[in-house]
Amino acid sequence: MKAKSLYTLLLLLVLMACKKERQSELKPQTPVAEEKEPMQMYQMSEMAAYMEQMYAAHQQMKQQILDGEEITKLSFDLENLHSAAFTDPKDYDAFFKTWADRFKQYEVQMIENPEQAQHYYNQAIQACISCHEVKCAGPLPRIKKLIIKP
Numbered sequence: 001m002k003a004k005s006l007y008t009l010l011l012l013l014v015l016m017a018c019k020k021e022r023q024s025e026l027k028p029q030t031p032v033a034e035e036k037e038p039m040q041m042y043q044m045s046e047m048a049a050y051m052e053q054m055y056a057a058h059q060q061m062k063q064q065i066l067d068g069e070e071i072t073k074l075s076f077d078l079e080n081l082h083s084a085a086f087t088d089p090k091d092y093d094a095f096f097k098t099w100a101d102r103f104k105q106y107e108v109q110m111i112e113n114p115e116q117a118q119h120y121y122n123q124a125i126q127a128c129i130s131c132h133e134v135k136c137a138g139p140l141p142r143i144k145k146l147i148i149k150p
């Protein structure tokens with residue numbers, strides 16, 4: 001009984017992550033006993049995995065900026081925004097491309113203008129938020145925590 005409610009909870013979390021289409025990706029035969037690693041319940045797309053990598057990198061960069069450390073390069077490839085495979089290929093539309101390019105611009109400006117790193121970092125996070133408000137609301141609460149408050 002306990003295992004079953006845990007399963008339901010994990011299922012709910014996975015479905016909430018981004019969009020409802022995820023449901024079709026869940027393996028229906030997954031036995032309840034194999035719950036230890038919830039991430040195995042669905043195959044994360046290349047784009048979702050890349051986004052998770054960017055998320056972790058920005059947590060680190062936020063700390064670096066707060067510590068007054070200079071960020072000299074990005075630990076991920078910005079070009080993946082235009083090459084990684086999506087869960088739903090329809091997401092790669094004009095809206096996505098516009099915001100991906102704005103995001104890229106702020107990231108580059110952050111590296112090129114160390115004295116204004118915090119400003120451009122926050123602009124970049126705002127671009128994550130603007131795209132996610134339309135494309136993928138699930139991770140918004142996490143992304144908003146990346147903002148550096150003045």
Ligand code: HEC
Nearest residue numbers: 017018045047048051055086087099100103128131135139
């Ligand atoms: C141009 C639009 C856009 C930008 C900019 C963007 N994202 Fe995303 N993000 C998406 C889309 C679309 C997905 C879903 C990808 C998929 O499922 O294939 C996604 C997925 C994610 C996920 C995984 C959600 C899940 O569980 O499936 C996280 C976490 C995430 N983004 C964080 C970020 C962070 C942090 C930034 C900025 C540093 C960012 N995103 C910038 C559009 C964007």
